[in-house]
Amino acid sequence: MKILFSGHDFKYETEATVKLFIPSRFTFHYDITDAPGDIVMSRLKTGKKYTYLYAYCRLNGKSCRKACHIPNAGADKNTCEHEICRLIYLCLQQLTGITPPWGLMTGIRPVKKMVSLLESGADKQQAFQILKDKYMVSQSRLELAYMTAENQIPLLKGMDCKTISLYISIPFCPTRCSYCSFISHSMDSARKLIPDYIRYLCREIEILGKIINNLGLKTDTVYFGGGTPTSLEASQLEIIMNKLAECIDISSVREYNVEAGRPDTITMDKLQTIKKSGVTRISVNPQTLNNDVLKIIGRRHTAEDTVKAFYMAREAGFDNINMDLIAGLPGDTYQSFENTLDKVLEMNPESITVHTLTIKRSAKLYDEKVKTSADNPTSKMVGKSIELLPEHGYNPYYLYRQKNTIENLENIGFAKKGKESLYNIFIMDETQTILGAGCAASTKLVTPDGKITRIHNYKFPYEYINRFNELMEKKKQIYEILEK
Ligand code: SF4
Incomplete structure (x- = not known):
């Protein structure tokens, strides 16, 4: 499909708006006023007093056009960009009959907007009106964003710029799920790399420990993610966790998370090791409790393995367990999803995270064009x-959205009172510095003026190991930025 521009170059936001309706690939053209086939065209023209904005879309032979004008005094870049996207949105809504649940909101953090409106003094109705007028957000998502914001706001109070969270990346999994777009390597292909990876990861933890101590920072939460950290042996996990405890004062840590995502990696030995190291919250992720669907998505475990792993974690003393589910998995049906929900509720974990299937280009499933259907709504x-x-x-x-998610839906973390994951809130709210260690980990430095600087570690383990010194040079910026 062709996207045509004239008089502006709002490529990124235009593309994001079109993707709300049409999940195809696009080509971009400037200064072309028409072309055959399906097109999305927009134009900006500045007159003497007004700026004129125009959108024209044609899909399957049907077309729609919308236009508006803004006084030049108010026609700054952001306003024009938003208005062009609004016109395109209205055209495509009419042509496709689709009303995206989050309306014109394309960002990944819709709750942040709700939190900021409420914190700036707007009441519920005013906040709803603002978001409805500007982004055409549906009533159901306004309610969801409001409920989420209400639960987050008290947990975000009293944050101080001296506290940080720590993310440790273990990018290995037993096998690669068909929908996976993370930098995760199957244990079979990565086994040889693991000892070196652990060695370098421990070196990075030492370096981060020095930074934390020298800058007088306090570690608030720790998150071991990846991948599936419990793919490592208990003794390997112990080496990393001992190093962390040796280099970083974890006595102030309010939440110590480990993604034990894949039930086929969980053993009593590993659970006891991480419990002894101070871990307070783990995730045991069924994704679905339908064995046929588990096979389709390339997981080697069964629903029964998940149930067993969950109760084993209880036996090991974990009283804060999260379970992740995915809506829209290939082969799943509404009844089977409902059945998964019921069985998970029977297990009574402290939190349940419901993801919507997202298929990125790097996923095996990408070419299979998984779509929602009557059986799999x-x-x-x-x-x-x-x-x-x-x-x-x-x-x-907590709630976030991703690109290429079925029906432009969202991922939602649900928790019992007092069992909300602080790390998950902080990563979405972006009010706390997060220091990342390991390959593909990113470091997010937040300064009191609200500015965010990101430093990304290399994506692949061999690159992380081979270019470690170069990376640590880059990370010296942490001092410069946080010392301010
Ligand atoms: S468990 Fe998660 S990280 Fe690992 S392969 Fe599956 S989706 Fe990717």
């Missing part, structure tokens, strides 16, 4: 979670 599955989980005491406390 993703928005109905997510809707059921939003209705059912609060009835059982699980309230939404």
Whole structure:
């Protein structure tokens, strides 16, 4: 499909708006006024008093056009960009009959906007009106964003710029799931690299420990993610966690997370090791409790393995367990999703995170064009979670969106009161510095003026190991930025 511009170059936002309706690939053309086939065209022209904005879309032979004008005095870049996207949105809504749940909001953090409106003094109705007028957000998502913001706001109070979170990346998994777009390597292909990876990761932890101590920072939360950290042996996890405890004062840590995502990696030995090291919260992720679907998505475990792993974690003393589910998995049906929800509720974890399937280019499933269908109605599955989980005491406390998610839906973390994951809130709210160690980890430095600087570690383990010194040079910026 062709996207044509004239008089402006709002490429990124225009593309994001078109993607709300049409998940195809686009070509971009400047200064072309028409072309055959399906097109999205927009134009900006500045007159003497007004700036004129225009959109024209043609899909499957049907077309729609919209126009508006703004006094030149108010026609700054952001306003014009937003208005052009609004016109395109209205055209495509009319041509496709689709009304995206988050309206014209394309960012990944919709709750941040709600939190900022409420904190600046708007009441619920005013906040709803502003977001409805500007972004055409649906009533159901306004309510969801409000409930999430209400649960987050008290947990965000009293944050101080001397506290940080720490992210440790273990980019290995037993096998690669068909929908995976993370930098994760199957254990079979990565086994040889692991000892070196652990050695370098420990060196980076030492370096971060010095930075934390020299700058007088306090570690608030720790998150071991990846990948599946529990793919490592208990003794390997112990080496990393001992190094962390040796270099960083973890006595102030309020939450110590480990993604034990894949049930087929969980053993009593590993659970006891991480518990002894101070871990307070783990995730045991069924994704689905339908064995046929598990096979389709390339997981080597069964639903029964998940249940076993969950109760083993209870036996090891974990009283804060999260379970991740995915709505819209290939082969799943509404009944089977409902069944998964019911069984997970029976297990009674402290939090449940409901993701919507997202298929990025790097995923094996990308070419299979997974679509929602009558049997697999993703928005109905997510809707059921939003209705059912609060009835059982699980309230939404963090939420984010991703590109290429089925029906432009979202991922929602639900938790029992007091069991919300602080790390998850902080990463979405972006009010706390996060120092990342390991390959593909990113460091996000937040200064009191609200400015965010990101430093990305190399993506692949061999690159991380081979270019370690270069990377640590780059990380010296942490001092310069945080010392301010
Ligand atoms: S468990 Fe997660 S990180 Fe690992 S392969 Fe599956 S989706 Fe990717």
